Amino acid sequence: MCLGIPGQIEKIIDKAKFLGEVSVSGLRRPVNLACLQNDVTDLEELVGEWVLIHVGFAMSRIDELEAKRTLELLTELGEMQDEWQEAQTSLKATG
Amino acid sequence: MSDARDTITLAHGGGGRATRSLIEGTVLRHFGKPDPKGLQDHAELSPPPGHRIAFTTDSFVVQPLFFPGGDIGKLAINGTVNDLAVSGAIPQVLSCGLILEEGLELSVLEQVIASMATAATEAQVQIVTGDIKVVEKGAADQLFINTAGIGFLPENRSIASWRAEVGDAVLVSHFLGDHGAAIVDARGELSLQIPVESDCRPLNGLIAEMLAVCPQIHCLRDATRGGIATVLNEFAQDSGVCIHLWEQQIPVREVVQGVCEILGLDPLYLANEGTLIAVVPADQAEIVLSTMRTHPAGQHSCQIGVVSESPKGRVILQTTFGGERVVDVLYGEQLPRIC
Amino acid sequence: MKYIKEFRDPEKAKAVLQEIEQLTQQLNATAENPIRLMEVCGGHTHTIFKFGLEELLPRGIDLIHGPGCPVCVLPMNRVDDCVSIAEREDVILTTFGDAMRVPGSRKSLLQAKAAGQDIRMVYSPMDALQLARDNPERNVVFFGLGFETTMPSTAFTVLQAKAEKIPNFFLFCNHITIIPTLRAILADSDLRLDGFIGPGHVSMIIGTEGYDFIASEHRKPFVVAGFEPLDILQSVWMLLKQFEEQRCEVENQYRRVVPTQGNLAAQQAMDQVFQLREQFEWRGLGSIPESGVEMRPEFADFDAEKVFAVRDVPVVDPAECQCGEVLKGRLKPWQCQVFGKSCTPDNPIGALMVSSEGACAAYYNYGSRWREQAEAEATL
Numbered sequence: 001m002c003l004g005i006p007g008q009i010e011k012i013i014d015k016a017k018f019l020g021e022v023s024v025s026g027l028r029r030p031v032n033l034a035c036l037q038n039d040v041t042d043l044e045e046l047v048g049e050w051v052l053i054h055v056g057f058a059m060s061r062i063d064e065l066e067a068k069r070t071l072e073l074l075t076e077l078g079e080m081q082d083e084w085q086e087a088q089t090s091l092k093a094t095g
Numbered sequence: 096m097s098d099a100r101d102t103i104t105l106a107h108g109g110g111g112r113a114t115r116s117l118i119e120g121t122v123l124r125h126f127g128k129p130d131p132k133g134l135q136d137h138a139e140l141s142p143p144p145g146h147r148i149a150f151t152t153d154s155f156v157v158q159p160l161f162f163p164g165g166d167i168g169k170l171a172i173n174g175t176v177n178d179l180a181v182s183g184a185i186p187q188v189l190s191c192g193l194i195l196e197e198g199l200e201l202s203v204l205e206q207v208i209a210s211m212a213t214a215a216t217e218a219q220v221q222i223v224t225g226d227i228k229v230v231e232k233g234a235a236d237q238l239f240i241n242t243a244g245i246g247f248l249p250e251n252r253s254i255a256s257w258r259a260e261v262g263d264a265v266l267v268s269h270f271l272g273d274h275g276a277a278i279v280d281a282r283g284e285l286s287l288q289i290p291v292e293s294d295c296r297p298l299n300g301l302i303a304e305m306l307a308v309c310p311q312i313h314c315l316r317d318a319t320r321g322g323i324a325t326v327l328n329e330f331a332q333d334s335g336v337c338i339h340l341w342e343q344q345i346p347v348r349e350v351v352q353g354v355c356e357i358l359g360l361d362p363l364y365l366a367n368e369g370t371l372i373a374v375v376p377a378d379q380a381e382i383v384l385s386t387m388r389t390h391p392a393g394q395h396s397c398q399i400g401v402v403s404e405s406p407k408g409r410v411i412l413q414t415t416f417g418g419e420r421v422v423d424v425l426y427g428e429q430l431p432r433i434c
Numbered sequence: 435m436k437y438i439k440e441f442r443d444p445e446k447a448k449a450v451l452q453e454i455e456q457l458t459q460q461l462n463a464t465a466e467n468p469i470r471l472m473e474v475c476g477g478h479t480h481t482i483f484k485f486g487l488e489e490l491l492p493r494g495i496d497l498i499h500g501p502g503c504p505v506c507v508l509p510m511n512r513v514d515d516c517v518s519i520a521e522r523e524d525v526i527l528t529t530f531g532d533a534m535r536v537p538g539s540r541k542s543l544l545q546a547k548a549a550g551q552d553i554r555m556v557y558s559p560m561d562a563l564q565l566a567r568d569n570p571e572r573n574v575v576f577f578g579l580g581f582e583t584t585m586p587s588t589a590f591t592v593l594q595a596k597a598e599k600i601p602n603f604f605l606f607c608n609h610i611t612i613i614p615t616l617r618a619i620l621a622d623s624d625l626r627l628d629g630f631i632g633p634g635h636v637s638m639i640i641g642t643e644g645y646d647f648i649a650s651e652h653r654k655p656f657v658v659a660g661f662e663p664l665d666i667l668q669s670v671w672m673l674l675k676q677f678e679e680q681r682c683e684v685e686n687q688y689r690r691v692v693p694t695q696g697n698l699a700a701q702q703a704m705d706q707v708f709q710l711r712e713q714f715e716w717r718g719l720g721s722i723p724e725s726g727v728e729m730r731p732e733f734a735d736f737d738a739e740k741v742f743a744v745r746d747v748p749v750v751d752p753a754e755c756q757c758g759e760v761l762k763g764r765l766k767p768w769q770c771q772v773f774g775k776s777c778t779p780d781n782p783i784g785a786l787m788v789s790s791e792g793a794c795a796a797y798y799n800y801g802s803r804w805r806e807q808a809e810a811e812a813t814l
Contacts, residue, residue: 002433002581002584002633003357003432003477004635004638004661005356005357005438006438007357008436017594024356025352025435026290026349026353027289028287029286029557030286030560032558032590034590035586035590036699038699050436053357054433054583054635055530055558056558056560056587057560057586057587057590059583059638060691060692060693062691063689063690063691064690066689066690067690069689071446073668074450074664077449077671078448078449081448081449081453284556284561285561286557353435358531359480412486414485415442416447416487416490417490418488418489418490420483420486420800421799423800426779427535427544430531430532431530432530432532433532433557433580
């Protein structure tokens with residue numbers, strides 16, 4: 001359910017109607033920003049922000065820091081695995 | 096306001112003076128007169144020795160008539176030229192049947208006819224016979240075209256969907272889905288602005304060069320409606336083999352990928368109008384690919400998979416993520432989804 | 435593509451998969467006695483099939499594909515009502531592409547369109563409102579469906595229509611809510627589930643606190659997950675970690691998009707426009723109390739159900755259909771008696787064969803089907 005994809009807000013078209021334009025890997029489409037109205041005092045602040053788009057609405061701002069953290073955690077898992085593998089191999093090597 | 100003389104009326108299809116003036120004033124002005132002595136109801140041709148005749152037909156009803164990178168006229172020429180070319184035949188002559196809706200603006204017809212003439216010149220084929228019918232308003236959507244084509248097929252060619260062999264390489268000549276995405280853009284219904292042009296183009300030049308370096312190409316097809324997924328399933332089923340694709344290698348423009356993400360579509364099923372799939376012996380793959388890449392229609396060619404033994408009749412995709420899934424044929428048209 | 439590509443990195447997947455493998459072994463989960471995790475959301479089902487994740491996970495992890503495909507669970511009578519509305523001369527019916535093929539008892543919207551009804555696919559409810567502005571002589575009805583992810587967009591569209599006093603825009607509301615649905619699944623005494631992969635995009639609207647009862651009362655771990663393949667793998671790993679450490683919590687893997695409290699502006703708009711229905715019928719699951727919403731009386735002028743006097747006559751699901759069993763995880767799609775025989779994506783009998791997000795259609799199209807069959811044959 002609920003296909004949502006990341007896009008970047010390019011400009012504000014009509015503040016009164018909460019209308020902006022979003023770009024998704026080069027394609028453009030008008031997007032409604034009503035869901036983000038409480039996040040900013042002026043919609044212009046949203047220009048350049050990455051948002052999650054669903055049925056022509058920006059539903060949530062994407063938190064870059066949290067995205068980084070998630071990826072870092074995955075990298076750490078990889079490092080843990082590598083250490084574990086090394087430990088296993090050296091165990092075998094030392095018999 | 097457009098003048099009544101600027102639009103198509105039922106009289107233009109009546110076979111009388113109006114028909115004659117439409118044919119001579121608009122159609123033949125662009126296509127040229129096949130025989131200066133007078134108009135006949137048929138064209139004559141005979142194949143050179145050692146050639147068979149390849150014959151095909153296709154109808155074109157695309158909406159809108161004009162889209163980024165092409166129009167219904169260009170499509171009608173290249174579609175039929177490509178259907179002939181993928182058999183290994185050298186396309187020669189085309190027919191042009193027009194079904195016009197009463198009220199169509201003459202300037203629109205003129206633009207389409209001019210585009211057909213340009214496309215025919217580019218594809219090195221002649222339009223030698225044709226027909227025009229006019230139907231009442233509402234009985235057709237502006238303009239439909241049927242083209243049939245004849246090509247000459249050298250005796251030794253046997254390219255067919257049942258000839259794929261285990262070990263063969265699967266090649267594609269261009270980015271997938273440009274045409275499908277351009278049509279979504281042109282229809283405007285989904286309010287998406289998509290900077291991409293249709294890949295609509297003739298493939299006979301490219302194919303001639305491929306066959307020159309590799310006469311034993313096993314399968315060849317232009318991946319139109321239903322995309323490469325549909326073509327590859329036909330190859331897999333007709334040849335009784337499995338076609339194994341590598342998603343990582345499949346060329347899709349970033350913007351077309353974006354269209355697919357936002358509308359929940361799969362580029363493997365998007366329509367193309369100038370992109371071919373070739374199945375060639377593995378030891379020929381490199382030379383065919385390097386030849387393809389020197390041709391303007393094949394600059395972005397690459398190998399996207401191999402033919403393997405089982406499961407027979409299936410197309411399997413190794414995903415970018417390392418998993419595998421079956422690529423099946425769709426029942427109907429791919430619809431955009433939100434969930 | 436930012437925020438997509440990096441979450442599809444196969445290199446990063448290797449480590450998570452190895453971790454999952456080790457934890458599965460530690461927890462003694464096997465193909466015969468697997469850990470059963472339900473992904474509630476059809477979007478997750480789609481990712482799992484699209485990227486072939488089932489093949490990558492150890493056999494000791496069994497993914498149960500839940501009821502979170504709003505197209506699949508839409509009952510037949512609602513489609514019938516929609517077709518009836520579309521059959522009115524003055525109506526342009528608009529909807530998402532997903533809804534076009536859902537079978538009604540008479541016909542689907544695609545078949546109604548073929549019969550000449552003016553039915554148009556839109557990408558956004560706001561596009562439907564634009565059609566109403568552009569066609570003041572016609573009545574434009576938007577067939578709204580979906581969980582809380584989609585609900586705010588329809589709510590804002592109705593609010594906009596009201597603010598602009600657009601007299602020819604109407605909503606046929608079929609929105610459903612996630613929490614009562616989860617309660618209904620959990621209330622089943624025969625339930626065989628160990629944990630949940632929670633719906634990411636619903637949660638960006640409603641937040642994560644509403645799921646607490648699942649961990650506290652039902653003792654099932656719950657991880658709100660994103661929709662890229664790495665998101666799902668990481669969520670599976672987080673669930674296994676909870677089992678290993680004998681924790682039982684609601685966790686949020688999809689922090690980049692889902693705030694704990696959800697989206698307040700969206701919640702307010704939904705609350706302004708919609709109220710809970712006493713009952714709502716689900717295909718395959720029957721009637722679930724307070725699982726659907728309708729428009730509040732103040733918006734009656736925009737409510738297609740009232741304006742077009744929709745009949746809402748219940749239609750019984752076909753008896754041979756076992757969607758309910760599949761939805762609750764009791765049957766695998768291919769174990770249903772009609773799967774692949776009389777029920778196919780070309781001619782679906784049950785809800786789960788309708789949308790590409792339905793578990794049955796996903797199995798049929800992306801087919802672990804042949805693999806399962808091949809394995810079955812090999813063991814004969």
